[in-house]
Every structure is written in C-alpha cells, then in structure tokens.
Amino acid sequence: MTDPTWLAAQRRALVRFAANSVDPAGGFGWLDAAGERVPDKPVATWITARMTHVFALEDGLGDPDAAALVDHGVAALRGRLHDDEHGGWFSSVADTTKAAYEHSFVLLAACSAHAAGRPHAPELLAEALDVIETRFWDAEIGLPFESWDKAWTTTEAYRGANSTMHFVEAFLAAGDVTGDKIWHERALGLSERIIHVTAAAHGWRVPEHFSEDWRTDLNYNRDDQRHPFRPFGATIGHWLEWARLLLHVEAALGDKAPSWLLSDARALFDSSVRRGWGVDGHLGFIYTVDWDDLPVVRERMHWVMAEAIMAASALHRRTDEDPYADWYATFWEYARKNHIDPIGGWRHELAPNGSPSAGVWAGKPDTYHAYQATLFPLLPLAPAAALTSRQPFQSR
Template identity: 45%
Template sequence: MAEQASPEAKYQLGTPENKQFLDEQRESLMAFGHRFPSPGGSSYWLGDDGTPWTDRNRETWITCRMTHVYSLGVLVGHPGAAELVDAGLKGLRGELHDDANGGWYPAVTPTGDYTPDKQAYAHAFVLLAASSATLIGRPGAQELLDDAEEIFLKYFWDAHEGLSVDTWNTEFTELDPYRGLNANMHSVEAFLAVADVTGDEGWRDRAGRIIAHVTKWASENEWRIPEHFTSDWKPALEFNRDKPDDQFKPYGATPGHGIEWARLITQYALSAKIDEAEKQRLVDIAEHLFARAVADGWNADGAPGIVYTTDWEGKPVVHDRMHWTLAEAINTSSTLARVTGKDVYLNWYSTFLQYLDANVIDHKNGSWFHQLDCENKLMTTVWPGKSDLYHATQSMMIPLRDPSLSISVATKEG
C-alpha cells in the first residue's frame, strides 16, 4: 500500500482542485505539441521544448497519437485542435500510406524514403486515431477508419487464435514468426474505441478474446505478464535478455504494461455484455495485475518511481522511469478507485500525482520528461526529447471520465 500523508487537495481524486490541476496540465500538454505536423502531415518527433527534430523519422504511430490527442482537444475546445487533426489525417491518408500494397509504412525518413515492414502496433494506432477523428466528424476520417478496419482484419487479426499477429513485410507476403503483447494491448485499446465510436460490437468481442488469453497467461505467471511469444504463442521468457532496455520489446516483465492491461481489462469488463460474476472476476484480475506491478515496480530501488522492467522474480532489470508508465499508473489507480471504492487506489493516485508534479512535469519547457534514471534525473538513452503527448494527455483526462468508455467517447459524453 502506498504511504499517504494528507496530500494537497489538487492530488486527491474527486476534488475541484484536482480537476483544475488535471485540466491545466492537459491544456499545457496540448499547447506544447502544436508544431508536430510536417508539410505532408506526418508527425515530427518533438524535442525538449517542443521544437521539431526534423532529422528523425516521422513515425506513423506518433502521427496517429497526435491525431488522437488533438481529436480529444476538439472535444474540450482546445484552440487550433481541428486544424492539427486535419494535418495528421493528411499524413495518414497521404505520405504514410502504402498505396501499392495497402496499409501504412512504419515511418517516412527525412529524405522521403520509407522504413520497411507493416506493424500491428502502428496499425492499431491508425484505428485509434481514425476512430477519434471520425467521432468529431473531420473530413476523410471515416474513409481512413474504413481502410484501417479492412486492413487490420485482413492481415493482423488472427480469428482462429483470437490474437493479433505482429509484423509483416512491406508487401504483406511474409509474416514474421515473432508474436507480442504490446501490439495486442494497443489492439485492445483500439478495438474498444472502434466499438464505442461505430457501435460495431464485433470489435469489443475481439478485445475480449485477447483479454482471455492475457488473463490466463498472467494468472499462470504470478501476475507478471509474458510479453514475447513464438509463432505458436508459447511464451519466450528469455527474449531480448541481451537488450533489456529495448524501446518496444524489452526483456522480462514490464510493470507499466501490467498496470495498463489492468485498466483496459476493467474498461472491457464494464462495457461488455457479460454477467456480473464475470465482470467481477475480471475486475479482480485487474486488481491483481495492478498490485503485482506496483509491488515489483514502485520504489523498488530506494527511490520513488516505477522501474521499467523486472525479471520473472520481480527483481528490477532496467531501473529507468518512463513517463508512460506513470501516466498509466494515474489512469489505472483512478479507474480502480472509482470501480472498487477502495481507499488504497485513492492513495496510490495521490502518490502518483505528487511524484508527477515533483519529478516528471517539465515546469520550465513544458510536457513531461520521458525518461528518468533511478535517482529521477533526466536520461535520453531510450526516449530522447518528448516524442508525443498521448500517454500524458490521456492521464490528465481519464480520471475525470466514465471508465467504461474509450476516452474519446467518454469526453464527448462529458
């Protein structure tokens, strides 16, 4: 349980001061990212003060995230948000789209070339961005969503297994044998969003099938979720032991993903057409996942913050604190506080917000520091600059809204 000593009201869920703090931080984040669009619409990687780093690849997943964030911006009345959504849509329907083979390139390079392969991770974010932009009625968004749904179901969704495969070659002719849960986690997020926006419950059912696998794997592994798998979905627990801080495929358990899965499982439980017993079973699982992640990850080395990864016994491997992990901890603690009514989650929420304000928000240049070391000093080895706003912005919005709904629809409904 988190230590808690009369936090300031702005860190306490449900207070007017907390709402004001979250809203102010949300607006600050959205103001930071206005310079993301390149002339073609794809997103620049943003530097420490929001200056575009034009010498880096312009990633599809970042473009999607920014399109999604500024769709949320439209819903909360952020000035200039609609034009920024339109810029992102231009990139996703234009230079990032593979007109010859279908789908989306991972990135466009500074020289105008394309990086190879087709990634489920990036395509899940296309679904998310397109659904959010469709919800606010931006031109071209529905066509983008239709295209993204068709491509995902054709190439990435394995209906037999009930899971998403990971990576194809550019031409969609060769499927990589690697299977992973990072892409499946973002598939769940995207599927729930598409279901909420379109009313097509088939997407929610697909999310439920993925969740059924994940909850089983987690329960068999002391609630530390295996991340990497073979082509026949056998856990590869030693994968990337020699590259423990890999940006997307790190070795071991990732406490931040356990926390993120806990919220997504709760969202599914609250929104799916399932009986009360099954709903409670899933919420119980979410509580187990959260408890395991914070027990392993929080203050694991004598300093506050959540470590990036642990081994399969819960011992920290990469001690760095990533900003997205904290964002998901804010989301999930608030969600479980609302759903369960337990004080432990209110306490964690306050603890996370105090840590955020003291260590992670860049009060000088804006946005959040993306990577800190074990002493909470800035690092840039995995996440230099401030690439996008997605995790941080959502964490300033989700605590104020209906946990059964995807954030875009929850925001629209107030």
C-alpha cells in the same frame, strides 16, 4: 482526487507543447527535450496516429485549434504514411514494415477523428478496420499477427503482448464508434488470453514476447535489455496499463462482463506496486524486471507513471476503495515533482534519483500517455474517450 481545474490546465499545456510536432510535409515529428521537432527523425506512424487521437479528443473539449491538427494527422495517414499500392500503413516514412503496433494506433486515431466528425475520417476508419480484419487478425486462434513486409507476403515469426494490448484499446474504441460489438468481444478475448490465462500462470507478471505459435519466450532480447519497444523481461508499466484496460473492457461489456476482469485488474495493480514501486531504494516505478523480480532497467519512464495514475483512478472509481485513491495521490505527487517539466511536456525518462536521462528514450516524442492521465480520471470507463470527451463534464 486531483482538482479537475488543475488537470484541465495540465491537459491544455500538453496540447500546446504537442502542437510543436507538426511536420509541414505531413504528420507529426519527434520532439526533443526542449519541444523542438527533430528534423532528422523520420515521421513515424505511431506518433502521427497518437497525436491525431489526442488532438481529436481535445477538439471534443472545445479547443478551437484542434480540428486543423486532426485534419493534418488524417491527411498524413491517408497520404505519405499510407501504402497506396498494397494497402495499410508503413511504420514510418523511412520504414515499409507494416506492424500491428502502428496499425492499432491508426485505428484508434481513425475512431477519434470519426467521432470528431472530421473530413475523410470515415474512409480512414473503414480501411483501418478492413486491413486489421484481413491482414492482422488470425481468426483461427483469435490473436493478431505482429508484422508483415510491404506486400503482405511474409509475416514475422514473433508475436507480442504490447501490440495485442493496444489492439484491446483500439477495439474498444471501434466497438463504441461503429456500434459493432464484435470488437468488444475481441478485446475480451485478447485480454483473456494474455492476462487471465498467461499472466495468471506467471504469478501476475505479463510475458511480453511469444513465438509465432504463441509460446512464451522469456529470454527474448536478453542481449538488448533497453530495446524501446521489446525490452527483455517484464515491463511494469504494461501491467498497470492492462489493469486499466480490463476495467474498460468490463464497462464496455456491462452485464455480460465476466467477474475475472475486476479481480485480474486488482491482481495486476498489486503486482505492479509490489514488484515495481521503489524496489531499488528510490521512489518511482522501475522499467523492467526479470522473472525473479530483480530490476533490469531501473530508469523511470513517464508513460509508466501516467498509466499508474490512470489505473489507480479507474480502480478507485470502480471499487470506491480508499487505498486506490491514496496511490492515485502518491503517483500524481511523484509526477508533479519529477516528470512535469516547467518548460513544457513531461520528462520522458528519469534516472533512479529523479534526474533526467536518455538511456532508452531521448526527448519528448509522445504526449499520448500524459495527456490521457490528465483527462481519463474525469471520464467514465465506457464508452471510449472518443465519444465521452465530446460530452459535458466539469472543468474542461
């Protein structure tokens, strides 16, 4: 497995790069390829929450500058990104939509900031849990709503696996930080519905898009195949991310974990490699495939490689099987050669031949996936990183 000292150096470099995203008005902004904040991009809740989470983890690892960055993020989530009238969080300072995706990351950030002991994090966490419980959790079917208008009067006639997946991540953290295991149980329920039932029925391809009654919509966005959050078809990187999350769910549940969590994680990883790795004649994972496994968007995304690294690491640690270690080494070799940029950060998107491109994602707005790829192979699968990053381990 990759040298922990090298991983730690990469992690610290990513944090230094991400610190450039501080917006003096509050929150964290979009970085361009050179690491400069793009002033005409509105501050977004998902970026601000992800960066707050990253800096909170880094605070646990002893970075003396991280606490101030966490506080900066918490202030924005309690300030300019928060709806003081109706509650909840806007998608950005320019968009009053209230979306599950953004709220999942507010909860994750609140958990990490609370574990870091930062001021006002308990209040942020309490409100995030309440808003998700009262606005996003559909208790009748045990799945989340996707989005609402500003006043919580109209919900979108769409349901998404992407936001559901990130609720799994956030619910695991919430269960660990608060001690309320209902969040672990809900993470299991979401995983069962999206993966054990739906993905299994589609040959270990994960459908991303659903109607409001949770019927799969396999043709969704056929005319907008490069949508950054809702692309047409199946997104290979999410299969890898789900594989990892299933192992976190298993570890969180302990003796109560069903056996299918491991077997489904294996199946998703195998499906990802078989249908996504180098299938167009070039190394790397293609971004999306159609339902006949034909490539749709062939660009290579940094976050997909980061999730591949973490999935392979998690499966190797869970099973001690050599093929997963081999894949882990292969994925890091690709990342070092193609994604890690000597000027800082990871190149977010690559053409199939490995050259930088920007057909879906421009710049380097997100350090969350790459940062976790440098840290999670050194942490146990449970409890959440919000807690384990604050415990001693090798080569901080």
